[in-house]
Amino acid sequence: MEKKKMKKHSKYFWIKLASGVTLSAIALTTSLSVMLASRSSYNAYYNDLMSQKSEQERLNSLPLEFLGITVALNDGVAYYKDGFGYAPEKNDFNVKANFTEKGKDFSKKLSSKSFEMTVPEDFAKNGGDILFSYTFTPEKKEEDKTDPVPVTKTATFNYVLQEPSENMxxxxxxxxxxxxxxxxxxxxxxxxxxxxxxxxxxxxxxxxxxxxxxxxxxxxxxxxxxITDSFSVYGKDNVKYEYNNVTCHFANEIENLGISFLDDKFMLSPKTADVLEIGSIEGDDASVELGGNISLTGNIATKKFFVESGAKVVINGTINVDYMCAYKDSDLTCNWSGGDCITINGRGLIELDGKVLMKGNGGGTGINLVGMASLQLTRNSEVKIEDCEWGVGTFWVENEKEDTKEGYLLLPPGYKHDAEND
Known part of the structure; x- marks a missing residue:
């Protein structure tokens, strides 16, 4: 049997082959190293992601917490020795309530009405610590069985009085x-x-x-x-003008209208002897008093309404208020069409101590005393209601509360009703 002869390879071939095997081994090792490194990086990334998710879930579970308040003096505000300048006021300060919720801190600027400020009695002489306090009441949640407990935080602001200059x-x-x-x-x-x-x-x-x-x-x-109060006045051309307790003193938009603010009331009267002609008067929380000779071609809708003693007022419209008073020697005439001439809202009061004439057009009510409201008359009262369905009444609808079904007529002591001369 003939033996096959092995082919001889050159030395170069063996070196080449050995090099090829070595390179393959290196490639395999490198590939495994890359795979292991990638797997390790992925595990680290995954663990970090899960850790962040867990931390975020923890933060999201954190409730709203009131941390406290911070106080800063507004720019341009200063206090001086010996009574120069003015005493500290709430509006001089920037007061913030600080909170944290779900891991995030935030602040809310407080209005001057929402916090308390206590100034030392000797501050004008010695300066010192001004005390601030704010009470925060958390919102009640559905799962809460009791009302949330209010939390009060305080802060002090120390101030050293400055020396006044010669020109101050x-x-x-x-x-x-x-x-x-x-x-x-x-x-x-x-x-x-x-x-x-x-x-x-x-x-x-x-x-x-x-x-x-x-x-x-x-x-x-x-x-x-x-600035505490505001209201609106319409001119006879029905243009609306808004005023507050400060700007009303400079009112000049409506001819012959003078306005002042005294004893928490807007006082309206003519500047001259001529009749003042205006439209409606509005102000949900305003108290308005009319004086002099005034004619209105609109309605009055305020919280309180007064007719000054000696005033002569004609209203071609309606009145809707919580409280009304026509003082002694006043003269009020109301001309209205349908509905109620004067509406006194729930538990309100109307006092008529002067002369009042209400003239309708065949329907409606002269004075509507809404639930538990009262009409008070005196021995000076001269009240006349003409051409309407009801003079004075209180009305209700089914399913309303029992206490809305009554109105009250208050008469002067010693008054006796003369039925024969009605």
Whole structure:
């Protein structure tokens, strides 16, 4: 049997073959290393992702928490020794309530009405710590069996009084919208402060802070007036004008209309002897008093309404208020068409101590006393209701509360009803 001869390979071939095997081994090792490294990176990424998810779930479970309050003095505000400048007011400060929820911190600016401020009695002399407090009540959740407990936090703000300059004045007598005041400087020199206006004072309205600021042009004295009340007046052309307890003193848009704010009431009267002619008066929370000779071609819808003693008022419309008073010696005439001439809202009161004439057109009610409201008359009352379905009444619909079914007529002591002369 013939033996096959093995083919001889060159030395170069064996080196080449050996190199090929080595390269294959290196490639296999490198591939395994890459696979192992990728697997390790993926595991680390996955574990980190799960950790982040777990942390986020923990944060999402954290409830809203009230941390406290922080206080800062607004720019441009300063307090001085010896009574110069003005005393600290809530609007001078930026007070924030600080919270955390779901791992995130945030702050909410507080209005001056929502926090308390206590100034030391000797602050004008010594300065010192001003105490602030705010009470936060969490919202009640469906699963809560009891009402949430209010949480109160406090903060103090320390202030060192500054030295007044020679050119600085302090108020000696406070000016009003009708009367002048006075101011004195460090050297004792006095100067007159004109009545508050927009000519002798720079006027700014800080609606977000709730006050108006008058800066006296000659002395730099600043006077703050809180903005507390507002209402609207329509001209006889039915154009609406809005005023607050400060701007009303400068009202000049409606001819012959003078407005002032006194004893928490807007006082409207003619500037001249001529009859003042206006449209409607509106203000959900406003108290309005009319004086002089006035004619309205619209309605009155306010919280309180007064007719001044000696006033002569004609209203060609309706009145809807919580409280109404026509003082002694007043003269009020109301002409209305349908519905109710005067509506006194629930548990309200109408006092008629003067002369009142209500003239309808065959329907409606003169005075509607809504649930538990009262009509009070005196020995001076002269009330006449003409041409309507009901003079005075209280009305209700089915399913309303029992206490809405009654109205009250209050008569003066000693009054006796004479049925024969009705």
């Amino acid at each position: 004045y302090k108020i000696e007598t406070m000016p009003t919208f009708t009367e002048a005041g006075s101011a004195v400087n460090v050297k004792g020199n006095k100067i007159t402060l004109e009545p508050l206006d927009k000519t002798n004072y720079k006027y700014e309205e800080k609606f977000t802070d709730g006050y108006a600021l008058f800066t006296h042009i000659k002395t730099g004295v600043t006077i703050k007036k809180a």
